[in-house]
Amino acid sequence: MKSKPDGHGRTSLDRLNEKDSVLFLNSRSSLFPFEDAFLDDSHGDQSLSSGLSSPTRCQNGERVERYSRKVFVGGLPPDIDEGYAFLLFQEESSVQALIDACLEEDGKLYLCVSSPTIKDKPVQIRPWNLSDSDFVMDGSQPLDPRKTIFVGGVPRPLRAVELAMIMDRLYGGVCYAGIDTDPELKYPKGAGRVAFSNQQSYIAAISARFVQLQHNDIDKRVEVKPYVLDDQMCDECQGTRCGGKFAPFFCANVTCLQYYCEYCWASIHSRAGREFHKPLVKEGGDRPRHVPFRWS
Numbered sequence: 001m002k003s004k005p006d007g008h009g010r011t012s013l014d015r016l017n018e019k020d021s022v023l024f025l026n027s028r029s030s031l032f033p034f035e036d037a038f039l040d041d042s043h044g045d046q047s048l049s050s051g052l053s054s055p056t057r058c059q060n061g062e063r064v065e066r067y068s069r070k071v072f073v074g075g076l077p078p079d080i081d082e083g084y085a086f087l088l089f090q091e092e093s094s095v096q097a098l099i100d101a102c103l104e105e106d107g108k109l110y111l112c113v114s115s116p117t118i119k120d121k122p123v124q125i126r127p128w129n130l131s132d133s134d135f136v137m138d139g140s141q142p143l144d145p146r147k148t149i150f151v152g153g154v155p156r157p158l159r160a161v162e163l164a165m166i167m168d169r170l171y172g173g174v175c176y177a178g179i180d181t182d183p184e185l186k187y188p189k190g191a192g193r194v195a196f197s198n199q200q201s202y203i204a205a206i207s208a209r210f211v212q213l214q215h216n217d218i219d220k221r222v223e224v225k226p227y228v229l230d231d232q233m234c235d236e237c238q239g240t241r242c243g244g245k246f247a248p249f250f251c252a253n254v255t256c257l258q259y260y261c262e263y264c265w266a267s268i269h270s271r272a273g274r275e276f277h278k279p280l281v282k283e284g285g286d287r288p289r290h291v292p293f294r295w296s
Contacts, residue, residue, distance in 0.1 A: 157218065255273075
């Protein structure tokens with residue numbers, strides 16, 4: 001597997017290195033970002049081959065980025081400290097140049113690299129196509145944040161369309177799935193969101209608590225929780241008992257599924273059968289977590 005040289009004897013990788021600097025590393029603001037005109041009409045194209053070969057998109061005469069500037073490289077030679085690395089590019093166009101330098105086999109991209117002990121070892125190049133971050137399964141259904149779940153520990157190769165299909169197969173009623181990405185490089189953070197069209201599917205998903213994601217080489221057990229919003233009023237008092245502040249607590253128990261201010265949480269959950277419910281709060285990275293409630 002070798003990239004073809006041009007008339008000057010340079011390969012595509014040589015030209016890539018001349019154009020951009022690369023950093024090797026070991027190791028979204030809206031709930032439904034596509035509603036913010038992030039995606040264009042080509043969003044429905046989810047195939048790998050078409051995503052790699054399609055030309056650069058333009059919108060209103062301006063170039064639209066197609067790939068994250070962060071690229072995963074796997075299967076490095078064994079004499080390298082780690083078996084994988086990340087490439088960070090200054091320009092998104094360099095990612096396309098890297099892709100052009102690769103060879104495709106069985107839907108995967110490979111580039112030959114050499115080390116002191118191995119020459120021309122094929123390593124996997126795994127770019128992230130930005131259009132894989134969101135997938136609308138049923139555009140006729142309104143998206144309800146209160147029927148949306150948080151999925152933690154999502155494997156980074158998994159695309160939104162695949163997450164949607166898995167969840168729809170398990171619970172039905174999926175209308176949207178999204179992969180959380182970091183705001184700067186737009187690379188997956190290892191979490192996702194799934195919106196359902198009905199309460200029954202939503203409750204079935206959060207009641208399961210864990211789900212097995214199986215797709216191709218992926219087989220991982222991940223955590224499922226309600227997606228907690230930070231801009232909701234208390235469902236009991238509508239802000240009248242907390243000075244109009246947003247509710248800090250969400251009760252994920254299926255008998256509640258409501259947002260509460262501190263006063264109303266204490267009042268409602270002092271009742272028999274509810275005293276053991278745990279409040280769910282939103283923390284950094286959109287990840288919800290349970291916190292102990294201090295009874296006064």
